[in-house]
Amino acid sequence: MKFALTTGQRRLAAVIFVSAAFLAPLAGCGKDEKKAEAEKSVDAIAMFETPAIAKQLIEPIIGTGTIAPAKTTTLGPRVTGIIDKIDVYVGARVKEGDPLFHTRDVEIRLRVAELENQVKLAKAEVRNTSRAFERANELHASGFVSNGGLDNAQAAKDAANAKLGIAQAQLASAKQMLDDCTVRAPFDGVITRRDVDEGKYMATMGGMMGMSAPGGGSDVPGMGGGGGGGGVLQIMKIDIVAAIVQIPETDLKRIKVGTKGKIVIDSMGRSFDSYVVILNDLIDTNTRGVEVRLPILNADYAVKPGLFARAELYPEPRNVLALKRSALQGTENSRYVFVAENGVAKRVPVKVRQIDAESVEVLSGLSEGQRALTGPNLPLLAEGIPVKIETVAANTAETEADAASTPQ
Structure with missing residues (x-):
C-alpha cells in the first residue's frame, strides 16, 4: 500500500534532512577536540617539585689520633745507690706526695x-x-x-x-x-710502668733523672722518658686526658682554639663532647697534617692512654644553596636537573658539591627558590616533554614514601 505525502509533509522532511546533514560534521568536530585534549592530558608526565633552599651548613672536620695523658713522668732515683724498697705496682693509683720507692740510706x-x-x-x-x-x-x-x-x-x-x-x-x-732517698709521687696519677726491682744499683745520671714534659715523654734525651727504661717507675696523670689527633692542613683555616668537637672512642663505644684546647703551630711535613688536642675529664680513669680516637670538629657554619639529591641527573662530570617551563620539561646544567646522602650544594645553575623536578617519573623526562606538577600534599606523601624505602 502506498501513502501519498502532502505538500507540508514533504517540506518538513526536506528541512529535517538538511539539518541532519549540517549538524553531522559539527558533532564529529567536537569529538575530535575532546579526543585531542584527552590525548594531550595522557602524554603529560606527573612530577613533583623540590626547591633550592638557602641554609647554614656545618661541615664536620674528621681527624684520627690517640688518647694521651695530661702528664707523664719517668721517675729515677735522686740519690745514687741500691734501690732498697718499691712501694707500688703497675696499676696503682697514687696521690701527690705518696712514697713510691726508696734508695738505701x-x-x-x-x-x-x-x-x-x-x-x-x-x-x-x-x-x-x-x-x-x-x-x-x-x-x-x-x-x-x-x-x-x-x-x-x-x-x-x-x-x-x-x-x-x-x-x-x-x-x-x-x-x-x-x-x-724516698721518691714521692709528683702528682695524682697511676703507675703505668715498673722498670726494675729491689736490689738494683742505680745512679742519678747527673741528678736529671725523671725530668719530663707535660703531655708525655722527656725533654732530655736519654733521661728516662717514653719507655727508655732508664728509670724505676713511670707515672701518668690521667684524671684529665687528651685526644691528640691530626686533621688535614687544608682545614686549618676553619678551626681555632675553642672550636667545639666530639671525641669518639670506638673500643669503648662512647663519645665525649670537647673542644680544641691546643692547636699546634707545627705542620707535619710527612702527613701534611695539623695536630690538635681535645681534653676529656676522666675522673674514673675509664679512658686509657693509648686508645685510638676519632674526633669530629664543628667549625662555624657557612651559607649554602641546598637541593635534594633526588632531583639530580647525569654523571659526575655532567650534572643537570629539569625544571618546568610553560608546562614542559627544560634541562638545566648545574654544578654541585656533595653535602650528605640526601642533599647537594648547588654551586651554579639554579637560584634560591627555583624548583627542580623530582619524583618516580624523573627517568622518563627529556627536553620538551609535557609535565604535570602534583600538589604539595602529594609531594610530601611521595617524599615520605621515598624516605621509608631508602636503606638506612
Whole structure:
C-alpha cells in the first residue's frame, strides 16, 4: 500500500534532512577536540617539585689520633745507690706526695749524724770566740788590749761563724739527700710502668733523672722518658686526658682554639663532647697534617692512654644553596636537573658539591627558590616533554614514601 505525502509533509522532511546533514560534521568536530585534549592530558608526565633552599651548613672536620695523658713522668732515683724498697705496682693509683720507692740510706744517715756533731762543735767555737771578742773589746776600751789584739779577736769570731755556716749547709744538704732517698709521687696519677726491682744499683745520671714534659715523654734525651727504661717507675696523670689527633692542613683555616668537637672512642663505644684546647703551630711535613688536642675529664680513669680516637670538629657554619639529591641527573662530570617551563620539561646544567646522602650544594645553575623536578617519573623526562606538577600534599606523601624505602 502506498501513502501519498502532502505538500507540508514533504517540506518538513526536506528541512529535517538538511539539518541532519549540517549538524553531522559539527558533532564529529567536537569529538575530535575532546579526543585531542584527552590525548594531550595522557602524554603529560606527573612530577613533583623540590626547591633550592638557602641554609647554614656545618661541615664536620674528621681527624684520627690517640688518647694521651695530661702528664707523664719517668721517675729515677735522686740519690745514687741500691734501690732498697718499691712501694707500688703497675696499676696503682697514687696521690701527690705518696712514697713510691726508696734508695738505701744507711751511709747518708751516718753522714747526717756526723754533720750534726760538726754543727755542735762549730756553735761551741762561735760561743767561745764571741766571748773572747767581748773581753778584748772591754780591755781595749781600758787601754789594756791593742788595736791588733782586738782585730785578732774579731777575726777569730768571724772565722768561727763561717765554720758554723759551712757545717750547717753541709748538714742541710745531707738531710735533703736523706729525704731524697724516698721518691714521692709528683702528682695524682697511676703507675703505668715498673722498670726494675729491689736490689738494683742505680745512679742519678747527673741528678736529671725523671725530668719530663707535660703531655708525655722527656725533654732530655736519654733521661728516662717514653719507655727508655732508664728509670724505676713511670707515672701518668690521667684524671684529665687528651685526644691528640691530626686533621688535614687544608682545614686549618676553619678551626681555632675553642672550636667545639666530639671525641669518639670506638673500643669503648662512647663519645665525649670537647673542644680544641691546643692547636699546634707545627705542620707535619710527612702527613701534611695539623695536630690538635681535645681534653676529656676522666675522673674514673675509664679512658686509657693509648686508645685510638676519632674526633669530629664543628667549625662555624657557612651559607649554602641546598637541593635534594633526588632531583639530580647525569654523571659526575655532567650534572643537570629539569625544571618546568610553560608546562614542559627544560634541562638545566648545574654544578654541585656533595653535602650528605640526601642533599647537594648547588654551586651554579639554579637560584634560591627555583624548583627542580623530582619524583618516580624523573627517568622518563627529556627536553620538551609535557609535565604535570602534583600538589604539595602529594609531594610530601611521595617524599615520605621515598624516605621509608631508602636503606638506612
